[in-house]
Structure formats: C-alpha cells, structure tokens
Amino acid sequence: MPVLIAAPAAIGFVFLALPLFALLVRAPWRGLRGVLTGHAPLTALRLSLECATTAAAISVVLGVPLAWVLARVRAPGIGLLRALVLLPLVVPPVVGGVALLEALGRRGVVGRYLDSWFGVTLPFTTSGVIVAETFVAMPFLVISVEGALRAADRDLEEAAATLGASRTTVFRRVTLPLVAPSVAAGAVLCWARALGEFGATITFAGNYPGTTQTMPLAVYNALETDPQSAVALSLVLLAVAVVVLAALRDRWLRTGWNA
Amino acid sequence: MRRAAAAACAVALTVTACSSSKVIAAGGSSSSTSSALGGTITVFAAASLTEAFTSLGHAFETAHPGTHVTFDFGASSALALQINQGATADVFASAAPKNMQQVITAGGATTSSDFATNVMEIAVPPANPAHIASVADLARSGVKVALCQPQVPCGSTAAQVFANARVSVHPVTLEQDVKATLTKVELGEVDAGVVYVTDVRAAGTKVRGVPIAAAVNASTAYPIAALTHTRNSALAQAFVGFVLSAAGRAVLLADGFQAP
Numbered sequence: 001m002p003v004l005i006a007a008p009a010a011i012g013f014v015f016l017a018l019p020l021f022a023l024l025v026r027a028p029w030r031g032l033r034g035v036l037t038g039h040a041p042l043t044a045l046r047l048s049l050e051c052a053t054t055a056a057a058i059s060v061v062l063g064v065p066l067a068w069v070l071a072r073v074r075a076p077g078i079g080l081l082r083a084l085v086l087l088p089l090v091v092p093p094v095v096g097g098v099a100l101l102e103a104l105g106r107r108g109v110v111g112r113y114l115d116s117w118f119g120v121t122l123p124f125t126t127s128g129v130i131v132a133e134t135f136v137a138m139p140f141l142v143i144s145v146e147g148a149l150r151a152a153d154r155d156l157e158e159a160a161a162t163l164g165a166s167r168t169t170v171f172r173r174v175t176l177p178l179v180a181p182s183v184a185a186g187a188v189l190c191w192a193r194a195l196g197e198f199g200a201t202i203t204f205a206g207n208y209p210g211t212t213q214t215m216p217l218a219v220y221n222a223l224e225t226d227p228q229s230a231v232a233l234s235l236v237l238l239a240v241a242v243v244v245l246a247a248l249r250d251r252w253l254r255t256g257w258n259a
Numbered sequence: 260m261r262r263a264a265a266a267a268c269a270v271a272l273t274v275t276a277c278s279s280s281k282v283i284a285a286g287g288s289s290s291s292t293s294s295a296l297g298g299t300i301t302v303f304a305a306a307s308l309t310e311a312f313t314s315l316g317h318a319f320e321t322a323h324p325g326t327h328v329t330f331d332f333g334a335s336s337a338l339a340l341q342i343n344q345g346a347t348a349d350v351f352a353s354a355a356p357k358n359m360q361q362v363i364t365a366g367g368a369t370t371s372s373d374f375a376t377n378v379m380e381i382a383v384p385p386a387n388p389a390h391i392a393s394v395a396d397l398a399r400s401g402v403k404v405a406l407c408q409p410q411v412p413c414g415s416t417a418a419q420v421f422a423n424a425r426v427s428v429h430p431v432t433l434e435q436d437v438k439a440t441l442t443k444v445e446l447g448e449v450d451a452g453v454v455y456v457t458d459v460r461a462a463g464t465k466v467r468g469v470p471i472a473a474a475v476n477a478s479t480a481y482p483i484a485a486l487t488h489t490r491n492s493a494l495a496q497a498f499v500g501f502v503l504s505a506a507g508r509a510v511l512l513a514d515g516f517q518a519p
C-alpha cells in the first residue's frame with residue numbers, strides 16, 4: 001500500500017477510534033453496576049428505549065408510503081419534495097428543535113390551536129420527545145426505503161398486476177416483501193438516531209427526569225454533577241451503537257440495495 | 260508607486276514593532292500602569308452576568324486602549340467543570356461560592372472576592388396567563404414552571420426560596436442555565452420561571468416580573484477570581500480590580516445587582 005494512502009488512512013482511523021478507546025479506558029469498570037442500576041440512569045434508559053421505539057414505529061408507518069411517493073410518482077416538484085423531506089438530516093438538530101417550537105409550541109403556528117381547541121401541548125411531555133425524535137430520524141428510513149424501491153424489480157409488480165392483483169395487493173404482497181430488508185435496515189438506523197437525539201429534544205421537549213430526560217440529556221447533566229456516571233451512561237449508548245452496527249453489518253453501506 | 264509601497268511597508272513595520280513592544284512590556288512588568296496593559300483575556304462568567312459584564316468589558320477596553328476582553332457566559336457549574344478540565348480562561352466570575360470553591364479546590368484559583376449579590380424573582384409572560392402573584396401560585400396544579408438544574412446556582416437558590424416559603428413546586432423542565440429558563444418564559448412555553456431580578460430587568464418588555472416577598476427570598480453571592488493558569492496575569496488582575504472598583508460596582512447596581 002502506498003504511504004500516500006496508508007498514512008492518512010491510519011490518521012483517520014486513530015482520529016475516529018481514539019475517543020472511543022479513551023471512553024473504554026476511563027470507564028469506572030469496578031463501580032459500573034452500581035452506577036448503572038441507580039434510579040436515575042434506569043429511568044433515563046427506559047424512557048429512551050420507549051421513545052426511540054415509538055419514534056421508529058411512527059417513522060415506518062409514515063415513512064414507507066412517503067418513500068413510495070418519492071420513488072414512484074412522476075410529477076414536477078418531486079425533487080423539491082424530496083429535498084424538504086431530507087432537510088432534517090442536514091439541519092442541525094437544535095435548529096430542528098427551534099422549528100418544532102415555532103410550529104408545535106404553545107404559541108406555534110399549529111400548536112396554538114392544539115392548545116386552545118384540544119388542550120394538547122407537546123413541549124415538556126414524553127409525546128414531545130417522540131415528535132422531536134421522529135422529526136430527526138424519519139428521513140433515514142425514507143432514504144433507505146426510497147433507494148430500495150428505485151432498485152426493486154418492477155417486472156415482478158407488473159407480473160402480479162397482469163395476474164389480477166389490485167394495486168393495494170401488489171403493494172402489500174409484492175413490493176413490501178421485496179424492500180423488507182431495507183425497511184428493516186432503515187428502521188434500525190432510525191431507531192439508533194432517535195435514541196441518540198439531543199438538540200431537538202432538549203430544545204422542544206425540555207429536560208425533566210422521567211418525562212423528557214432521555215439518556216443523552218442524562219449524560220449531559222451528569223457531566224456537571226457526577227462525571228463518572230456520565231462516562232458509564234456513555235458506555236451504555238456506545239454499546240447500543242456497536243450492537244446496531246453489528247446487526248446491520250454491510251447492509252448499512254448499501255442502503256439502497258436489497259440482499 | 261514603488262516608493263509609496265515602500266513607505267507603506269515602513270509604516271506597517273513601525274506600527275507592528277510599536278504594538279508588539281507594548282505587549283512585551285505588559286507581559287513582563289509586575290507593576291503595570293494603565294498605559295502599559297495590553298493583550299487579550301477570556302472571562303468565564305455566569306449567564307446572569309451577560310449584560311452587566313458586557314458593559315464592564317466595553318468600559319474596561321475604553322479605559323485601557325489596546326486591550327481586549329472576551330466573554331464566555333454559561334452556567335457556573337458548567338464553567339467550573341470546563342476550567343477544571345483545562346479550558347483556557349483568565350478570570351472566573353461565578354453566581355455562587357460553591358462553584359468558585361470547586362475551582363479553588365482543583366487548583367485553578369487561589370483566592371476570590373465577592374463583588375455582588377443577587378436575589379430571585381418570578382418571570383412570567385407579559386400577559387401572565389396563569390395569574391401568578393406569589394411563590395405559592397407556582398405550586399398550583401396545572402401551572403407550568405421552568406427552573407434551572409439543581410446544580411446551577413439559580414436552581415439551588417430557587418430551591419432555597421421554595422424551602423423558605425414551604426411550597427413544593429414541580430417544574431416541567433430543568434434548564435441548563437438561567438438564560439435558557441428565561442427563554443422558555445419569553446417563548447410563552449411555560450407559565451412562569453424562577454430567575455434573578457437582574458434577568459427580569461434585562462429582558463425588558465419580553466417578560467413581566469412578579470416579585471418574591473423579601474421574607475422568603477434567597478440571595479446568592481457572586482465571587483470573582485483571576486485564575487492561576489492565566490496567560491496574562493496583569494490584565495486578568497486589572498479586570499478583577501475593575502469589577503471590584505466603584506465604577507464596576509455602579510454598573511452592577513444599575514443592572515439590579517446588590518452590593519456584596
């Protein structure tokens with residue numbers, strides 16, 4: 001391997017791997033169980049898992065049809081629609097949080113009617129956390145599924161149609177199974193992204209143990225009060241990330257293609 | 260053309276030589292007069308000091324031309340953590356003695372001086388939708404209250420107020436610093452927030468203040484110190500001295516702080 005490739009590659013690897021190794025080295029391994037089974041970390045973990053799973057479920061229910069529209073519908077403006085849908089991927093999460101406040105906050109464009117007509121306010125509730133997490137994570141699923149739909153073999157769908165299947169049946173019995181691996185991969189990615197969400201959650205949903213303080217927020221708070229606890233909680237999130245990546249393996253790199 | 264360029268170069272070199280010699284003089288001398296001060300310092304200050312210290316910074320730079328003061332405002336607990344982790348700072352102004360003590364214990368500072376005191380006030384949106392009139396109203400069910408995190412000075416001082424008033428308040432959110440709490444009130448997302456009197460004054464018409472009775476109110480002392488690892492000891496000490504001076508005191512009192 002030429003040095004011109006090996007050297008930057010090595011530096012790049014060390015740059016990415018070093019903080020993770022440092023976390024493992026500095027972790028309070030002896031007192032780990034005590035730290036992690038305390039009331040506050042367990043509460044944050046349970047809340048994080050519940051919210052991330054709900055956010056991923058909502059993303060699948062709304063995102064798969066959205067991906068189908070983006071992949072299959074030929075109309076002017078679809079490109080613009082795709083750009084808007086993918087915006088939360090590029091925009092800083094805290095900006096997403098500010099935008100959500102302006103839309104769904106108590107004085108928001110839509111939020112004010114939610115509050116006055118239905119008495120529903122999203123900020124400072126667990127539902128608000130789920131909204132924030134879905135907002136930042138759904139685009140992951142949409143990209144993954146849209147790519148798979150584009151690459152899917154249309155002949156199979158056409159064959160089903162000529163055999164008398166209705167459009168819904170084709171979608172349910174042919175299209176969905178074809179892209180199921182990408183839906184699964186997208187859902188896992190979406191779940192992991194939702195689990196790690198910080199900026200939008202803390203801005204839109206607030207920060208209160210048990211209701212809105214997810215694991216990343218708990219880590220941020222713990223840094224000031226109990227740094228050892230912060231490292232321990234970080235380890236948990238790190239472990240989750242490793243499991244997710246191992247489960248996805250190289251499917252993560254080939255989001256558009258089915259096996 | 261060439262002569263003009265050469266002249267410009269000469270002027271530039273002279274100016275650079277003069278200013279760099281001024282910096283050398285400031286760094287080397289231990290008894291510096293105001294004309295010999297130069298360089299830049301970074302001041303880590305509590306979020307509640309944003310307006311007052313920004314004014315003090317400008318006044319100090321005007322009094323000592325050639326100096327530059329930059330600020331990093333945030334929760335005193337977060338700033339103390341950063342200083343102990345090695346952040347580049349020259350001066351630390353905390354909203355509570357506890358956070359200054361954290362820095363002193365870790366060796367970041369040797370002594371500190373108190374330069375101001377602050378008391379709490381309830382901030383509500385201008386329309387006061389929940390009709391908050393006292394601390395007891397904050398404990399009513401259905402009232403959304405924003406507080407600071409308990410380890411942040413404004414959070415612990417608010418907790419003292421509630422203990423004094425013997426009420427149990429359940430906030431909907433615990434914010435990172437007092438300005439974040441104030442923002443939630445300004446946005447109308449909460450019905451009330453417990454912040455300092457100086458923050459209510461600084462927010463102007465964006466919030467309305469509901470005073471807390473003096474009998475139950477709590478105060479916090481603000482210490483300031485030049486840090487041991489400062490890169491510009493003379494300038495750091497000079498700024499600390501300025502904050503503690505009569506001129507500095509006047510600015511702080513005008514913003515709503517009280518004497519230490």
